[in-house]
Amino acid sequence: MELLAKLAKYRYGHFAQEIPGYHIAHKVFDSYGYNIEAIGVDKNGLMIEELKKTKAQIVYITPTHQYPTGATMPIANRLKLIDYMRSINGLIIEDDYDSELAYNNRPIPSLQGLDRGDNVVYLGTFAKALSPSIRVGYMVVPSWMMKLYKESYDAHFARVSLTTQLTLATFMKEGHWDRHIRRIRTLNKKKHQAMKEALKKHLGKSFTIVAQGAGLAILIVPTKKDFDWKRLQTLAENAHIKIYLAKERSGGEFEAVRLGFGGFRLEEIEVAVEAFADVWKSM
Structure with a gap:
């Protein structure tokens, strides 16, 4: 999250977040000096019309399982949000922290998968579905952010050991991850x-x-x-x-x-x- 806030600062200064919402996101972006807007949520997640009334260029959302209300953003709203953020050349941060653990509903396509531009960062973690002790997360970033990432990232300060990363990659490559997800679900x-x-x-x-x-x-x-x-x-x-x-x-x-x-x-x-x-x- 800190790396993302650092990278996005090259382009943006106004940040919006769902309220109620994940407190760590607010802390991180506030520490990097962003102007922060609080956007309400309803049964469909983030209230997009409320977002449009702000100067926010970045919006952080948990659309699949809104934290903490549990609301799911419908696909129509996802497309509407993508269109709006694309029109202002903005950035959506999609935190998909536990989408593997849905028990009743069919999966809805992620905003990152629906996006046809370069306007979504997708965040995921293995903490919920695998183990919180390994503390491994990942980002899928827009192409324009990759250059900034390569310039800013210092492997000497990686917080997850390469051994853990390579073991997890092998675990997934050999099909164990898919079997594990089916079992724990x-x-x-x-x-x-x-x-x-x-x-x-x-x-x-x-x-x-x-x-x-x-x-x-x-x-x-x-x-x-x-x-x-x-x-x-x-x-x-x-x-x-x-x-x-x-x-x-x-x-x-x-x-x-x-x-x-x-x-x-x-x-x-x-x-x-x-x-x-x-x-x-x-x-």
């Missing part, structure tokens, strides 16, 4: 369903699911009004349960509890939800 779909069923069983009608069907978490909100989120955190802490709230890492007004299932074995999920339910019901 099947496993995580079962975990996703198990968590949904456990939530319905132990929380009853006290909650609403606001994001599901992809990734490694389900987001819920309470049905009751005037919910005290800080008290929930305190009660959970007292019960030795760590909870994650959406607003802590995404800004904006969107708030929800992020219930991850990726780190649990299938048989552990109901036990975890039951423990969380004891705290939730005490609110």
